Amino acid sequence: MTEVKAAAGADMPGDLGAEMIGFVNELKSFRADIQKRLQAQEDRMTMLDRKTISRGRAPLSAEADAGAPHQKAFDAYIRHGDDDALRGLPLEGKAMSTVSDGGFLAAPTVALQVQDALNITASLRRVANVVAVESANYEVLVDMGDIASGWSTEATAQAETGTSTVQRVVIPVHELSAMPKASQRLLDDAAFDIETWLADCIATKFARAEATAFVSGDGVNKPKGFLTHAKAPNGTATNVQIGTIPSGGAGDFASTNPANALIDLVYALGAQYRANGTFVMNSKTAAAVRKMRDADGRFLWADSLAMGQPAQLLGYPVLVCEDMPDIAAGSFSIAFGDFRSAYTIVERPDLRVLRDPFSAKPHVLFYATKRVGGGVTDARAIKLMVFG
Numbered sequence: 001m002t003e004v005k006a007a008a009g010a011d012m013p014g015d016l017g018a019e020m021i022g023f024v025n026e027l028k029s030f031r032a033d034i035q036k037r038l039q040a041q042e043d044r045m046t047m048l049d050r051k052t053i054s055r056g057r058a059p060l061s062a063e064a065d066a067g068a069p070h071q072k073a074f075d076a077y078i079r080h081g082d083d084d085a086l087r088g089l090p091l092e093g094k095a096m097s098t099v100s101d102g103g104f105l106a107a108p109t110v111a112l113q114v115q116d117a118l119n120i121t122a123s124l125r126r127v128a129n130v131v132a133v134e135s136a137n138y139e140v141l142v143d144m145g146d147i148a149s150g151w152s153t154e155a156t157a158q159a160e161t162g163t164s165t166v167q168r169v170v171i172p173v174h175e176l177s178a179m180p181k182a183s184q185r186l187l188d189d190a191a192f193d194i195e196t197w198l199a200d201c202i203a204t205k206f207a208r209a210e211a212t213a214f215v216s217g218d219g220v221n222k223p224k225g226f227l228t229h230a231k232a233p234n235g236t237a238t239n240v241q242i243g244t245i246p247s248g249g250a251g252d253f254a255s256t257n258p259a260n261a262l263i264d265l266v267y268a269l270g271a272q273y274r275a276n277g278t279f280v281m282n283s284k285t286a287a288a289v290r291k292m293r294d295a296d297g298r299f300l301w302a303d304s305l306a307m308g309q310p311a312q313l314l315g316y317p318v319l320v321c322e323d324m325p326d327i328a329a330g331s332f333s334i335a336f337g338d339f340r341s342a343y344t345i346v347e348r349p350d351l352r353v354l355r356d357p358f359s360a361k362p363h364v365l366f367y368a369t370k371r372v373g374g375g376v377t378d379a380r381a382i383k384l385m386v387f388g
Contacts, residue, residue, distance in 0.1 A: 223374030
C-alpha cells in the first residue's frame with residue numbers, strides 16, 4: 001500500500017495553516033535580506049582592500065614608487081654610464097629633474113642616505129639652525145634690540161616709542177664636492193650594492209669637510225665658521241662680536257678653582273639664550289673638563305643615562321666636536337651658546353653626481369656636489385673661552 005503524505009497545513013485549521021505559511025515565507029524573505037546585506041558588506045570590504053593595496057601605502061612606499069623610474073635609470077647610469085634613460089625622464093618636480101651642468105640628480109634613496117648621515121654626525125648640524133633654500137644666498141634680518149615700550153592711561157596721550165635696530169645677514173651657498181672611486185669590475189657585479197656604497201663614501205667626505213668649515217672655515221669658497229667671526233672681550237664686545245671669557249690660566253685652566261671659569265662662561269650668556277645653551281669642545285678638552293669637581297667633591301660632568309642623549313656639564317648638554325682646537329695658549333677651545341639662534345646652516349637639497357670613467361682608468365670616478373653655506377647670524381648667542 002502506497003503512503004501519501006499530506007500537504008503542509010492540510011491537517012490544520014484553515015486560519016492556522018495560512019498563518020504558518022505566511023510566517024515561513026517571511027522567514028525566507030528575512031534570510032534572503034540578511035544574505036544580501038552580508039554580500040554587500042563583503043563587496044565593500046573587498047573594494048577597500050583593493051584601494052589599500054593600490055593607493056593606501058605608507059608615505060615612504062609611495063615616494064619609493066614615485067621615484068622608481070629615476071632609481072632604475074640612476075643605477076644604469078652609475079654602473080654602465082647609460083644616461084639615455086635619465087635624459088628621457090619627465091620633469092615631475094625636484095626629485096625627477098635630471099639633467100644639469102653639474103651631472104645628474106642622485107636617486108632619492110642615495111640623497112636621503114647622505115642627508116641622514118650628515119644629520120647624525122658630531123658636527124654643528126646637531127645644534128645649529130638648518131635651512132633649505134633654492135637661491136644662491138640666504139638673507140635673514142636679526143633684531144639687535146628690543147622695541148621700546150611705555151605706560152599710558154586713557155587720559156594721557158600715548159608717547160611714540162623708539163624702534164629697534166635690525167641687522168641684515170647674508171649667507172651665500174658654496175659648492176661642496178667629493179670624488180669616490182670604484183673599479184668597473186666592481187660596478188659590473190650585480191650583487192654589489194652600489195647605491196649604499198656611493199652614499200656612504202659621499203656622506204663621509206661631506207661630513208668631514210662640513211664639520212671643519214662650520215667651526216673654523218674662513219668663508220672663502222666655503223662656509224664661515226663661528227671661530228673666525230669677529231671677537232672681543234665680553235665686557236667690550238658689541239652686538240656683532242662674539243664675547244670671550246678668560247680661562248684664568250696661561251694656556252690652561254686656573255690652578256685653583258678651575259671650574260669658576262666655566263661658570264663665568266655660562267652666565268656671560270644672556271638669559272634669553274642660556275635656556276637653550278650647549279657646550280662645544282673636542283675630546284681632549286672634554287677629558288680635562290670631566291675631571292673637575294666642585295667644592296663638595298662632586299664631578300661637574302654628568303654622563304647621560306638615556307641612550308642617544310648628550311652628556312651634561314653644569315646642567316647643559318655637551319657636543320663633542322673634534323674640529324674644536326685643543327687647549328693651548330690663545331686658543332678658543334670651549335664654546336657655549338644657543339647655536340640655533342647663533343649659527344645658520346644653509347643648503348640646497350639637490351645632490352648631483354657626474355660619472356667620469358676616463359680620468360682614472362681603469363677606475364671610475366664619481367664627482368658628487370652639493371651646495372652648502374653657513375655663518376653666524378646672532379653673535380650675542382655665543383660665548384667663547386680663551387686660554388690666556
